[in-house]
Amino acid sequence: xxxxxxxxxxxxxxxxxxxxxxxxxxxxxxxxxxxxxxxxxxxxxxxxxxxxxxxxxxxxxxxxxxxxxxxxxxxxxxxxxxxxxxxxxxxxxxxxxxxxxxxxxxxxxxxxxxxxxxxxxxxxxxxxxxxxxxxxxxxxxxxxxxxxxxxxxxxxxxxxxxxxxxxxxxxxxxxxxxxxxxxxxxxxxxxxxxxx
Numbered sequence: 742x743x744x745x746x747x748x749x750x751x752x753x754x755x756x757x758x759x760x761x762x763x764x765x766x767x768x769x770x771x772x773x774x775x776x777x778x779x780x781x782x783x784x785x786x787x788x789x790x791x792x793x794x795x796x797x798x799x800x801x802x803x804x805x806x807x808x809x810x811x812x813x814x815x816x817x818x819x820x821x822x823x824x825x826x827x828x829x830x831x832x833x834x835x836x837x838x839x840x841x842x843x844x845x846x847x848x849x850x851x852x853x854x855x856x857x858x859x860x861x862x863x864x865x866x867x868x869x870x871x872x873x874x875x876x877x878x879x880x881x882x883x884x885x886x887x888x889x890x891x892x893x894x895x896x897x898x899x900x901x902x903x904x905x906x907x908x909x910x911x912x913x914x915x916x917x918x919x920x921x922x923x924x925x926x927x928x929x930x931x932x933x934x935x936x937x
Contacts, residue, residue, distance in 0.1 A: 755811035775799035809845030855893030891916030
């Protein structure tokens with residue numbers, strides 16, 4: 742079990758790094774025109790925003806670029822350190838530059854796209870972007886806020902290695918727990934407005 746969890750971290754280490762660096766990237770003044778909402782400020786017939794202001798093109802592109810960059814670098818590190826056997830992506834496929842570019846782009850897409858349904862649902866429930874609610878829904882959204890991107894990233898892993906449903910769900914739980922710890926650390930570093 743410990744080796745499996747270690748492999749989960751080794752496999753998605755580039756996604757963890759890109760999540761952290763994407764927060765920093767989004768706070769910089771670089772390429773300000775990209776800091777436009779992905780829903781272009783549009784509302785549905787219910788008068789509510791589709792995703793809200795926090796889902797921007799800058800963040801979306803950041804996930805793609807940073808995941809690709811870190812996947813390439815991590816592929817080189819994995820090869821040099823002879824730890825390819827601990828990476829689910831390299832069990833059935835060779836660690837190559839082109840393969841790592843593909844993985845990076847797909848992980849970036851999985852990370853960014855799987856955050857959108859959560860934002861869509863929260864707008865329907867009138868939950869302020871970047872905030873949570875109270876009661877049962879609070880803990881549901883605390884978990885979902887941490888797990889949404891992991892659902893997407895673990896699904897990309899499953900495309901290249903047959904995880905099976907139980908290992909996939911374990912990936913989501915471990916990823917959500919890791920996300921909570923990182924968010925608290927980012928909050929303490931003043932890179933997040935709230936820990937959850």
